[in-house]
Amino acid sequence: MLEQASAETIQEKQVLDKGFIRLVDMMGDDGSIVQAARVSYGKGTKSVREDRGLIRYLMRHRHTTPFEMVQTKWHVKCPMFVARQWMRHRACSYNEYSLRYSEARDEFYFPEETRIQFQSRGNRQGSSDEAVPKDFQALFSGSLDEICKVAYACYAHLNDLGLARELIRVFLPVNLYTEFYWSINLHNLLHFLHLRMDAHAQEEIRAYGFAIADLLKERVPATWEAFEDYILTGKNFSSQEWELLDTVIDFERLKGLMESEKGNVLSKGEWREFLEKFGEKSQARDTSVSVPESS
Numbered sequence: 633m634l635e636q637a638s639a640e641t642i643q644e645k646q647v648l649d650k651g652f653i654r655l656v657d658m659m660g661d662d663g664s665i666v667q668a669a670r671v672s673y674g675k676g677t678k679s680v681r682e683d684r685g686l687i688r689y690l691m692r693h694r695h696t697t698p699f700e701m702v703q704t705k706w707h708v709k710c711p712m713f714v715a716r717q718w719m720r721h722r723a724c725s726y727n728e729y730s731l732r733y734s735e736a737r738d739e740f741y742f743p744e745e746t747r748i749q750f751q752s753r754g755n756r757q758g759s760s761d762e763a764v765p766k767d768f769q770a771l772f773s774g775s776l777d778e779i780c781k782v783a784y785a786c787y788a789h790l791n792d793l794g795l796a797r798e799l800i801r802v803f804l805p806v807n808l809y810t811e812f813y814w815s816i817n818l819h820n821l822l823h824f825l826h827l828r829m830d831a832h833a834q835e836e837i838r839a840y841g842f843a844i845a846d847l848l849k850e851r852v853p854a855t856w857e858a859f860e861d862y863i864l865t866g867k868n869f870s871s872q873e874w875e876l877l878d879t880v881i882d883f884e885r886l887k888g889l890m891e892s893e894k895g896n897v898l899s900k901g902e903w904r905e906f907l908e909k910f911g912e913k914s915q916a917r918d919t920s921v922s923v924p925e926s927s
């Protein structure tokens with residue numbers, strides 16, 4: 633028999649009412665990213681602090697290929713409609729449970745009461761926080777329960793009669809649970825998380841995003857910290873937004889912060905790049921801003 637990942641090495645999180653995400657296998661860590669980034673310089677091992685600085689530099693400058701050196705493999709159990717969103721991500725590999733080959737299981741997603749929400753008026757893809765009357769929630773849950781029972785009963789009966797599984801699956805609603813294996817490198821995984829942990833993504837797939845993040849951050853702590861700082865909670869501005877901001881930002885005051893205790897949140901390299909973002913303003917007002925190269 634082929635060797636498989638042992639139960640001790642698999643890390644798992646329960647998601648939604650019957651789903652899970654399992655980290656089945658992972659090749660590499662923060663060290664592999666640093667090792668790959670340094671290969672061109674041949675500088676050998678550096679201190680942990682310098683490694684962290686390098687990872688932050690790579691993340692900040694979207695120097696992405698070193699992050700591709702880390703490979704992850706996951707086992708996912710999620711509702712069909714979540715899998716449909718998931719599989720829009722193409723820069724990875726999937727292998728899904730086949731409903732042509734295997735029988736569907738009587739496993740459907742039933743949202744918690746608090747998840748039963750109104751359509752959002754402001755966001756056409758989202759749900760509203762407005763309170764939903766109890767009888768609406770009961771109607772939702774009761775109808776879903778009934779539909780799933782009828783659908784599965786039809787499916788099971790036709791399956792017993794020997795009709796083709798590839799066809800009788802048309803009876804099954806999209807809250808049916810499916811399972812798949814998912815292999816993805818760290819760069820593409822962070823891209824997935826950036827999109828799917830975002831408040832604009834649907835709550836159900838976000839729940840998987842947060843569960844993946846919980847398992848991942850322990851394995852690549854320096855990368856996760858940089859990802860949080862620069863991508864996940866960092867902000868981008870359009871040129872028009874930036875133009876407006878630039879008119880109200882007190883550049884001298886900002887520069888003054890560099891020497892203060894508050895300014896310690898940024899390294900010298902980050903300060904230099906931060907001030908450079910002010911472009912002409914920074915050059916015109918002060919050409920003496922010189923901060924060492926190292927990040």
Ligand SMILES: Cc1cc2nc3c(=O)[nH]c(=O)nc-3n(C[C@H](O)[C@H](O)[C@H](O)COP(=O)(O)OP(=O)(O)OC[C@H]3O[C@@H](n4cnc5c(N)ncnc54)[C@H](O)[C@@H]3O)c2cc1C
Pocket residue numbers: 720721722723724820823827828832833834
């Ligand atoms: C909140 C949200 C709402 C969405 N709504 C919709 C919707 O209403 N309808 C809908 O159809 N989709 C929707 N999507 C899916 C979305 O458009 C993307 O298909 C999905 O997020 C995958 O992103 P990706 O292409 O960047 O990732 P991947 O497919 O993993 O690709 C990674 C990167 O590789 C490159 N790449 C991959 N394939 C190609 C290619 N063929 N050509 C050029 N570059 C490529 C791109 O740079 C891409 O960013 C939504 C996604 C989100 C997060």
